[in-house]
Amino acid sequence: MTTLQSKWEELADIKDELAARDWFMGTSGNLAIKVSNEPLQFLVTASGKDKKKRTPEDFLLVNASGDLVEESNLKPSAETLLHCAIYEKTSSGCSLHVHTVANNVISELYGDKGKIDFQGQELIKAFGLWEEDDILSIPIIPNYAHIPHLAEAFKSHILADKGAVLIRNHGITVWGKDGFEAKKLLEACEFLFQYQLALHQIK
Numbered sequence: 001m002t003t004l005q006s007k008w009e010e011l012a013d014i015k016d017e018l019a020a021r022d023w024f025m026g027t028s029g030n031l032a033i034k035v036s037n038e039p040l041q042f043l044v045t046a047s048g049k050d051k052k053k054r055t056p057e058d059f060l061l062v063n064a065s066g067d068l069v070e071e072s073n074l075k076p077s078a079e080t081l082l083h084c085a086i087y088e089k090t091s092s093g094c095s096l097h098v099h100t101v102a103n104n105v106i107s108e109l110y111g112d113k114g115k116i117d118f119q120g121q122e123l124i125k126a127f128g129l130w131e132e133d134d135i136l137s138i139p140i141i142p143n144y145a146h147i148p149h150l151a152e153a154f155k156s157h158i159l160a161d162k163g164a165v166l167i168r169n170h171g172i173t174v175w176g177k178d179g180f181e182a183k184k185l186l187e188a189c190e191f192l193f194q195y196q197l198a199l200h201q202i203k
Ligand SMILES: CSC[C@@H](O)[C@@H](O)C(=O)COP(=O)(O)O
Pocket: 026, 027, 028, 029, 030, 045, 046, 047, 048, 049, 076, 077, 078, 079, 097
């Protein structure tokens, strides 16, 4: 199996798992996985498709600028520039973006603060935060309709090889060294958001 094929399979399996959680409502969400460093090339979901379905056209190979490596009648995700920013600034190997009700409500509740912090919650260990006083701080940025503008705002929060950024009333993007890590971070964030919303209900 070539690297391209194995990366395709890795991303397709993640897509299926996230689809099983119903995290691709209304064709939302996009996923990417790095295939090579020199030249930088990555697979990204084709724009506007139903990501709950598995088809041979689910992913497109793009370069560091987000342009197609080979001609296609499909377009790469409208948000490919966010994935480009991650691979430009880090050695991360996979980036995942989903819209969920929980991440949208949290982004609205905490958007004016520009971040949401979690401390003393076991799941922050997914981000490598093991000490009792460690804080997981997830930035929340405005949702600019102009994607190059959104990508610029997003870029300033890409500070390590793994991370997460919430886009207000839009969704979350996470990245990690490979598909396993990126999915772990995404699941941890969604757990923390649901936990926080549950706390709001009883307080
Ligand atoms: C109609 S879904 C919302 C989209 O505008 C976008 O935010 C999204 O996540 C999916 O866009 P896509 O171009 O399919 O990757």
